[in-house]
Amino acid sequence: xxDPGALWDDILTTARFGATPKxxxxxxxxxxxxxxxxxxxxxxxxxxxxxxxxxTLGNQFARVSGTDASLPPIALGSHxxxxxxxxxxxxxxxxxxxxxxxRALRETKHRTRHPVEIVNWTNEEGSRFAPAMLASGVFAGVxxxxxxxxxxxxxxxxxxxxxxxxxxxxxxxxxxxxxxxYLELHIEQGPILEAEGxxxxxxxxxxxxxxxxxxxxxxxxxxxxxxxxxxxxxxxxAALLMTAVRExxxxxxxxxxxxxxxxxxxxxxRNVVPGEVLFTVDFRDPRDETVMxxxxxxxxxxxxxxxxxxxxxxxxxxxxxPAVPFDRRLIDAVSESARELGLPAREIVSGAGHDxxxxxxxxxxxxxxxxxxxxxxxxxxxxxxxxxxxxxxxVLLRSxxxxxxx
Amino acid sequence: xxDPGALWDDILTTARFGATPKxxxxxxxxxxxxxxxxxxxxxxxxxxxxxxxxxTLGNQFARVSGTDASLPPIALGSHxxxxxxxxxxxxxxxxxxxxxxxRALRETKHRTRHPVEIVNWTNEEGSRFAPAMLASGVFAGVxxxxxxxxxxxxxxxxxxxxxxxxxxxxxxxxxxxxxxxYLELHIEQGPILEAEGxxxxxxxxxxxxxxxxxxxxxxxxxxxxxxxxxxxxxxxxAALLMTAVRExxxxxxxxxxxxxxxxxxxxxxRNVVPGEVLFTVDFRDPRDETVMxxxxxxxxxxxxxxxxxxxxxxxxxxxxxPAVPFDRRLIDAVSESARELGLPAREIVSGAGHDxxxxxxxxxxxxxxxxxxxxxxxxxxxxxxxxxxxxxxxVLLRSxxxxxxx
Ligand SMILES: NC(=O)NCCC(=O)O
Ligand SMILES: NC(=O)NCCC(=O)O
Numbered sequence: 107x108x109d110p111g112a113l114w115d116d117i118l119t120t121a122r123f124g125a126t127p128k129x130x131x132x133x134x135x136x137x138x139x140x141x142x143x144x145x146x147x148x149x150x151x152x153x154x155x156x157x158x159x160x161x162t163l164g165n166q167f168a169r170v171s172g173t174d175a176s177l178p179p180i181a182l183g184s185h186x187x188x189x190x191x192x193x194x195x196x197x198x199x200x201x202x203x204x205x206x207x208x209r210a211l212r213e214t215k216h217r218t219r220h221p222v223e224i225v226n227w228t229n230e231e232g233s234r235f236a237p238a239m240l241a242s243g244v245f246a247g248v249x250x251x252x253x254x255x256x257x258x259x260x261x262x263x264x265x266x267x268x269x270x271x272x273x274x275x276x277x278x279x280x281x282x283x284x285x286x287x288y289l290e291l292h293i294e295q296g297p298i299l300e301a302e303g304x305x306x307x308x309x310x311x312x313x314x315x316x317x318x319x320x321x322x323x324x325x326x327x328x329x330x331x332x333x334x335x336x337x338x339x340x341x342x343x344a345a346l347l348m349t350a351v352r353e354x355x356x357x358x359x360x361x362x363x364x365x366x367x368x369x370x371x372x373x374x375x376r377n378v379v380p381g382e383v384l385f386t387v388d389f390r391d392p393r394d395e396t397v398m399x400x401x402x403x404x405x406x407x408x409x410x411x412x413x414x415x416x417x418x419x420x421x422x423x424x425x426x427x428p429a430v431p432f433d434r435r436l437i438d439a440v441s442e443s444a445r446e447l448g449l450p451a452r453e454i455v456s457g458a459g460h461d462x463x464x465x466x467x468x469x470x471x472x473x474x475x476x477x478x479x480x481x482x483x484x485x486x487x488x489x490x491x492x493x494x495x496x497x498x499x500x501v502l503l504r505s506x507x508x509x510x511x512x
Numbered sequence: 513x514x515d516p517g518a519l520w521d522d523i524l525t526t527a528r529f530g531a532t533p534k535x536x537x538x539x540x541x542x543x544x545x546x547x548x549x550x551x552x553x554x555x556x557x558x559x560x561x562x563x564x565x566x567x568t569l570g571n572q573f574a575r576v577s578g579t580d581a582s583l584p585p586i587a588l589g590s591h592x593x594x595x596x597x598x599x600x601x602x603x604x605x606x607x608x609x610x611x612x613x614x615r616a617l618r619e620t621k622h623r624t625r626h627p628v629e630i631v632n633w634t635n636e637e638g639s640r641f642a643p644a645m646l647a648s649g650v651f652a653g654v655x656x657x658x659x660x661x662x663x664x665x666x667x668x669x670x671x672x673x674x675x676x677x678x679x680x681x682x683x684x685x686x687x688x689x690x691x692x693x694y695l696e697l698h699i700e701q702g703p704i705l706e707a708e709g710x711x712x713x714x715x716x717x718x719x720x721x722x723x724x725x726x727x728x729x730x731x732x733x734x735x736x737x738x739x740x741x742x743x744x745x746x747x748x749x750a751a752l753l754m755t756a757v758r759e760x761x762x763x764x765x766x767x768x769x770x771x772x773x774x775x776x777x778x779x780x781x782r783n784v785v786p787g788e789v790l791f792t793v794d795f796r797d798p799r800d801e802t803v804m805x806x807x808x809x810x811x812x813x814x815x816x817x818x819x820x821x822x823x824x825x826x827x828x829x830x831x832x833x834p835a836v837p838f839d840r841r842l843i844d845a846v847s848e849s850a851r852e853l854g855l856p857a858r859e860i861v862s863g864a865g866h867d868x869x870x871x872x873x874x875x876x877x878x879x880x881x882x883x884x885x886x887x888x889x890x891x892x893x894x895x896x897x898x899x900x901x902x903x904x905x906x907v908l909l910r911s912x913x914x915x916x917x918x
Contacts, residue, residue, distance in 0.1 A: 296737035329771035331702030331863035365735035457737035
């Protein structure tokens with residue numbers, strides 16, 4: 107079993123890089139804070155006897171050899187970047203859980219057949235650079251390296267320039283080495299495990315998700331002198347479309363979700379009728395047909411609002427990540443590991459995107475969820491108990507050993 | 513009569529300070545661009561033989577003496593600051609029209625009884641520092657100097673610090689000298705004069721207006737994993753309140769207007785359900801009771817939305833500027849001047865706030881409007897014809913002479 111104290115210590119240590127006053131983290135991808143936690147990853151894994159390297163998109167790998175040099179590695183990983191007001195567990199326990207497994211293997215001198223590799227994927231959150239899971243997506247062949255390098259943050263800085271700025275570009279071309287299997291430990295980020303008293307979620311797949319950028323263009327005018335009927339108010343039209351996002355999700359209850367997370371208003375002056383509004387839309391459901399139906403409903407609403415309000419509405423597709431099924435043999439390995447450890451478990455579909463969703467396209471993959479308080483994530487108050495995180499890492503260790511024996 | 517060519521040249525010259533690629537102006541109060549146009553004001557008025565000085569809040573005065581040194585001056589003025597995407601006429605023609613009057617008096621060697629004073633009031637727009645008409649408000653005793661100095665822009669820079677940064681603080685305490693009358697030439701910023709083929713609007717007063725800052729507080733959470741019923745989505749609640757602003761204004765048709773001009777979302781990440789939204793509200797109507805009724809309707813809606821969406825809504829009063837009637841004798845002087853010049857004119861109530869609205873509290877005051885294309889203002893495409901601007905300046909000159917004789 108893994109050393110729960112050392113794992114919790116690692117959580118406290120990494121929580122220093124980008125710590126916020128409210129006890130959360132602000133460690134956006136490829137910032138100075140990200141550079142610091144990457145250096146910590148290299149130091150820590152090297153000290154555990156692993157060979158550490160970085161690929162051309164900043165993905166970090168730490169490998170220990172197995173008994174059979176002809177076999178590809180089994181990878182354990184997740185990401186160390188966070189949301190602007192993120193927590194100390196999202197992604198992080200997947201990487202630190204892998205490090206805890208490395209530590210356990212080293213202390214018990216256990217040699218697996220396959221090499222074991224811990225991975226820290228670049229820009230999973232998608233907050234600084236959309237879409238999410240960008241570098242694991244390139245690893246899996248979903249995006250090209252050029253596509254990734256040209257993504258821009260809101261200030262216009264490209265992903266490629268940001269990689270360079272923090273010195274995170276390695277020599278191995280992204281995706282150049284193969285994997286035998288991939289396992290990712292993560293907090294659930296939702297309320298189900300906690301509500302049902304489960305410690306382990308055996309993740310059967312990831313729901314479908316689509317992201318859009320919407321631009322509403324009207325006409326700037328004076329807030330005091332422009333009669334209501336003569337306005338082309340981009341914000342009034344946008345506000346109707348924002349409320350439509352929620353209504354469309356509710357119309358596909360209970361599983362569908364729809365979110366407007368980001369808004370920019372121009373010129374953003376209190377006595378100017380806004381001439382332009384940009385906002386984002388995020389639609390998700392376990393069934394791809396439902397996501398598509400939500401998109402169609404939104405496009406229809408956008409046409410109606412544009413006509414009625416005398417504005418134009420442009421909808422740009424930013425991301426389309428269809429629903430992903432995980433590998434049945436690995437799912438069973440996780441279930442069995444939980445059972446052996448006496449941990450209450452249930453199967454669950456992930457509401458969030460994860461690097462595992464892309465890696466699953468080319469490698470047998472699954473995930474292990476542990477509960478987080480109140481299902482709260484993407485929030486500085488995100489929290490998980492030391493016991494649950496340790497339980498998840500123990501299931502990760504056992505699942506690795508089972509995968510190694512398959 | 514005034515020299516129309518020299519006036520138009522001044523408009524083209526001042527349009528260089530803060531020029532935008534789209535042909536408009538971005539000359540927010542107390543920025544480097546504002547410093548440049550202030551220096552131009554000083555140079556130009558000094559060359560016309562005026563004594564120029566600045567008061568403690570950056571208001572600029574340029575005075576030429578009259579024949580009776582015991583009389584207080586008649587002031588002509590407006591403002592040289594603009595919106596972030598503003599035009600070349602709003603405020604500007606009031607100051608440059610005054611300068612055109614100075615030039616005409618000088619060239620004809622005409623001496624008025626009263627001294628004549630051209631004024632450039634600081635921070636009329638209210639875009640960088642709310643409320644609008646801040647320094648004319650202090651001049652008129654509506655606000656204290658301390659209140660003005662402590663206003664902050666969105667970056668937290670105070671009005672006092674911004675004044676200091678561009679060296680715009682003079683010695684005369686704001687409001688220390690009295691005026692005999694105040695006349696302000698301005699574009700209408702609305703569609704009425706153009707629609708009715710009038711060149712001159714004889715302004716009888718300014719409608720009532722109130723500004724608010726609204727903060728909606730919910731809870732950040734994950735956009736993919738948080739079921740719709742468990743959300744406390746600050747943006748969905750805010751969007752409903754934004755649409756309510758429009759509906760409330762429409763319910764008080766035809767004169768009422770309601771606007772949300774500025775929005776900020778936190779953390780503003782596309783896969784985070786927003787935990788906090790700040791937005792502004794601007795309600796106006798010629799009747800103060802109607803403005804009050806709109807406020808009450810909005811507060812009731814805010815309570816209902818807060819309850820239904822599990823968020824809190826805080827409404828802060830930022831500005832309350834009741835309806836203002838102008839001075840009947842000066843209104844008549846403007847009407848008569850237009851008639852003498854053969855210019856089609858009508859009486860009109862201003863939908864926009866103006867420095868004249870505050871100065872009117874302590875000094876007999878009125879305004880002269882000229883049309884602008886399509887009624888469009890607070891827009892880089894704002895435009896007025898050389899003929900209409902010159903006609904307005906000629907009415908300003910005649911009205912000054914009539915006021916001087918009263
Ligand atoms: N796990 C996680 O929060 N990933 C970010 C991508 C998403 O929005 O689902
Ligand atoms: N004239 C003008 O645009 N003033 C700004 C204050 C207002 O919003 O009415």
